[in-house]
Each structure stands twice: as C-alpha cells, then as structure tokens.
Amino acid sequence: GATIRELIDMRAGIVFDGAGLQAYADAAGWEPVAPGTTPNLHDFFATMRAQAKPHGGAFSYVSSNTDLLGWAIERATGPSFASLVSTLLWKPMGASGEAFITLDPKGAPRCTGGFCATLRDFARLGQLVLSAGRRGSHAIIPETWLDDIRTNGDAQAWRDGQWRDSFAAISRNMHYRSGWYVINDQPQLTFAMGIHGQNLFVDAANAIVIAKLSSWPQPVEGPSIWLTHKAVAEFTRCIMAAR
Known part of the structure; x- marks a missing residue:
C-alpha cells in the first residue's frame, strides 16, 4: 500500500521483527544460506508478512524500501536497473570507470547497497x-x-x-x-x-x-x-x- 514517494522518503510503515530481518538478509544473498535454498528479493517481497504502521508517518530507514524501488523502476521501464543507471546517469556524467551492482541469486539488483565505483x-x-x-x-x-x-x-x-x-x-x-x-x-x-x-x-x-x-x-x-x-x-x- 505504500506509494513510491513514501518508499523513497523512508516513510513507509513497514516494521520487521528479527525473523523478517533475517529473511531479508537471506534474500539479498550477501551471506551463506541453508543448502538447497535459493531465497531472493522478489520472492521475499511477494511473501513478506511484516507488521506495518500507517504509511506517510515519521522517517524510518528500512533498507528494503530501496530494493523495492529498484524493482518498481524495472517494472515501470523494462530495462534492468544497471542498464538504466548506465544509460541515464553513469555514461552521461562522464564516469571514468565502470561501476558494478550486486545481484541476488536470481538477478534482482541489491539497490540499497553493493553499488561499487x-x-x-x-x-x-x-x-x-x-x-x-x-x-x-x-x-x-x-x-x-x-x-x-x-x-x-x-x-x-x-x-x-x-x-x-x-x-x-x-x-x-x-x-x-x-x-x-x-x-x-x-x-x-x-x-x-x-x-x-x-x-x-x-x-x-x-x-x-x-x-x-x-x-x-x-x-x-x-x-x-x-x-x-x-x-x-x-x-x-x-x-x-x-x-
């Protein structure tokens, strides 16, 4: 139910407990997970059951808000997040080197972190x-x-x-x-x-x-x-x- 504006301003009302934070960490793929499992960000967002306060309230930094924004950008535009950043920002601004962004096990970008430059x-x-x-x-x-x-x-x-x-x-x-x-x-x-x-x-x-x-x-x-x-x-x- 959160708007794009509420996500990008960190005013979505999502509140994770310990289990929710661990599920998010597993989905991002930065740490080892249980053998035979392939948690990923898209499945995490589709099945998350985090508690929520009303959206649009106080500032509360929730890292997954930015990952969800990345998915919204890809759904709205079509190309991958990395391609968009390259075409619309990185090359036009005259970057001297390549940049990299980490992906989850199924190729979704970790937009909240892992941007390397x-x-x-x-x-x-x-x-x-x-x-x-x-x-x-x-x-x-x-x-x-x-x-x-x-x-x-x-x-x-x-x-x-x-x-x-x-x-x-x-x-x-x-x-x-x-x-x-x-x-x-x-x-x-x-x-x-x-x-x-x-x-x-x-x-x-x-x-x-x-x-x-x-x-x-x-x-x-x-x-x-x-x-x-x-x-x-x-x-x-x-x-x-x-x-």
Whole structure:
C-alpha cells in the first residue's frame, strides 16, 4: 500500500521483527544460506508478512524500501536497473570507470547497497548535483528534482523519526528527501550516507563536493558520523580561507 514517494522518503510503515530481518538478509544473498535454498528479493517481497504502521508517518530507514524501488523502476521501464543507471546517469556524467551492482541469486539488483565505483566517480556524482544536474550544456538530472530534494522534505517527519537524536549533536534542523539528507543550517548541506562510513557531501553555497569512502567496523557509528561532519566543516573553512 505504500506509494513510491513514501518508499523513497523512508516513510513507509513497514516494521520487521528479527525473523523478517533475517529473511531479508537471506534474500539479498550477501551471506551463506541453508543448502538447497535459493531465497531472493522478489520472492521475499511477494511473501513478506511484516507488521506495518500507517504509511506517510515519521522517517524510518528500512533498507528494503530501496530494493523495492529498484524493482518498481524495472517494472515501470523494462530495462534492468544497471542498464538504466548506465544509460541515464553513469555514461552521461562522464564516469571514468565502470561501476558494478550486486545481484541476488536470481538477478534482482541489491539497490540499497553493493553499488561499487571509484572514489573519483563517486565525487563526479556530487559534482553533477552541485552543477544543477548538468554536465556542460547537457541536462542529466532535472534541476526541479534537485530543488525538490533541497526544499520539500518534511522536517516534522525527521523530528519524529528514527535518527533525530543520533544527529542532534550535528543539527536539529534537518530533513530527508529522495534518498538524501539535508541539513538546513547555513550553509545548507546535502549529503548521501551509506553504512560503514560512505559519504557524499554537496555544499552548493560554497561550491564544494566531498566524497569519502570508509570501512568502519559497525554499520552506523554515531561518534564517527559526528567527527565526519566536524571534519567537513573544517575542510570547508580551510578551502574558503584559501580562495
């Protein structure tokens, strides 16, 4: 019953218990499963019986929302997710290397993680966002989409949400929109965040992009997130002082 918008804003009401999380992990195929079994994402979504709160409520990060989005994209367009990303984003933005995405045992993409690329190409994605979705004269991402990310997130959904307290030491003035986090202090900072310390920061006011790859022991480490944001602020200060 969730809409695409509720999935992409992490406002679907799905709540997994331990068994549901294990079933999802098995379906993704990242860890060994019982011999003779072939769990996969499509079967997982077709048979899942997770509890649900009303959709459209507080922000709650559920990784499988993004995998389901990938399936919806493929159903709506026809080509594979990897082909679409290659044709519509990766090649047009001038990526210097190939990228890879992990698949489940039956070939469905793990859209929530497992996207493999070089740091330089990761930064190129940030530069594309900074450049209003354009590379030279060629429009790759609609500027209206990027404006929507920066301005149309639901601040109340964030304040009521899962990570409000975790980010309180960084900022209380935040929202989440279309897969991006936005800090609405001055200057506004838009960033993408992955587990184990992957980050892409876009500071449009100061024209700065920072890409960071890491291998933190834990998927989400509060002190390390805080330190990363302090480092970004200091890098920005030094860069602006040198200009």
